[in-house]
Amino acid sequence: MSATTEAGAATGGDGYDRRREELQAFDDTKAGVKGLVDAGVTAVPAIFRHPPDALRELPPTPSPPPADARAAIPVVDLSGGAPREEVVARVRRAAGTAGFFQVINHGVPGELTAGVLAAVRRFHEGSPEAKRRVYTRDAARKVRFSSNFDLFQSAAAGWRDTLSCDLAPDPPRPEELPEAVRGVLLEYGAAAAELALRVLELLSESLGLGGGHLREMGCAQGYTVVGHYYPPCPEPHLTLGTSRHTDPKFLTVLLQDGMGGLQVLLDRGGAAGRGWVDVPPLPGALIVNIGDLLQAPRQQQPVQERGAPGAGEPGRGEGLGGVLLQHGHEEIDEAVRPHHGGQRRPAALQERHGSRVHRALLHQGPRGPPARPLQVAALA
Secondary structure (H helix, E strand, C coil): CCHHHHHCCCCCHHHHHHHHHHHHHHHHHCCHHHHHHHCCCCCCCHHHCCCHHHHHCCCCCCCCCCCCHHHHCCEEECCCCCCHHHHHHHHHHHHHCCCEEEEECCCCCHHHHHHHHHHHHHHHCCCHHHHHHCECCCCCCCEEEECCCCCCCCCCCCCCEEEEEEEECCCCCHHHCCCCCCCHHHHHHHHHHHHHHHHHHHHHHHCCCCCCHHHHCCCCCCEEEEEEECCECCCHHHCCCCCCCCCCCCEEEEEECCCCCEEEEEECCHHHCEEEEECCCCCCCEEEEECHHHCCHHHCCCCCCCCCCCCCCCCCCCCCCEEEEEECCCCCCCCCCCECCCCCCCCEEEECCCCCCCHHHHHHCCCCCCCCCEEEEEEC
C-alpha cells in the first residue's frame, strides 16, 4: 500500500474501517507515541504516514544557518533602559514586518524557564501510569494528556504527544497536576502571562491606543500550558511531528531550548523574495509571534512549522523544543518533522507575510472573549 493511500482518510469501505480500528487501538493504549517507541517499534505505523506531497513541501533546512538569520528576526529589549516610545516603535516595526520578534531582559527568571522545560521532559519521559491517569480527549478537563487532539479527524497522525493544562481563569488544584510538572508549571504560566500582557500593552500603544486596551477587551482572561513531545522516529521521512494548521490566537510567546530548529517563512524583499529564515536560540530570550487575530484579514496566512523533535543530549533522540504563551484564538499551521536517533531536525517553521496589527479588531474587539485566550505550550 502506498504512503498516500495509508495516510489518506478513507471515505468508506474496509479501508476506512481498518484505519479507524488502528486509530482506536493506538488511542486505547493511552501511552502515546512514546509508548510505541518504548515498545521498540521499528517502522512508522500506517496511521502516521503522511502523503508524499505533504512531506515534499517542507524545504530542507540549511546547516549551518545563514549568517543573516538572526538579523532577520528583530530583538526588543524590555529592560527599561531605552525610552518607552522607542520600545513601542520597535515593537510596531517588528509586528508590522516579520510579525515575529525576540524579547530580552523580559523578567522571566532563567531558572524558571529551565525548570519548566525540564518538567515537561520529565513528564513525557516518566511513568506510563502517570500519563494514563490524565489521558483524555475531554476538552472540559483542565489537565489533559493525549496524542494528536485531532487523531480521529486528520488524514494522518503526527508523531507527537501533548500535555495540556488550563491554568486560567480557573486553575486546577495542585493535586490535579502530574507530579512531574506540579508547581513549576503554575509558576511559569503566571510569569509568562505577565510578560504577554506587557507585550500586549506595547502593541496597543503602538497603535495609539491605551496600554490596557487589549486586556480590557478580555484578550488575556485565560491561558493554557501545552507541552508537546516528539519522540525519536524510526522513519522520519514518512511522517511529521505536527501537520499544517492555522492558529487563531492573539499572541504567542515561545521559549526555545538551546538546540534551535525554529524557522519562519518571511518576505525578505527584493530579489531574495520569500524564504525560510532560521531563528537561532538567543540565550535568555523569549520569542513573540503575532497571532492571526492581531493581523489584518488580508494578511492572515497559514503558519507553517516543522520541528525537531531533536536530541537533548548526544546519543539521545528526545529533545525539548520550547515553551509558548498564546493570547486569544490562534491556529498555527505547522509541520514538525520527526527525528531519528540523536540528530536534531528543524524544530518549527512559522510562516509570516508582513503581519500587521488589525486596527479594526483592536477598536471593536472580538465577538466575546475566547474561552482560553492565552495558551502556554511547552514543546518537548
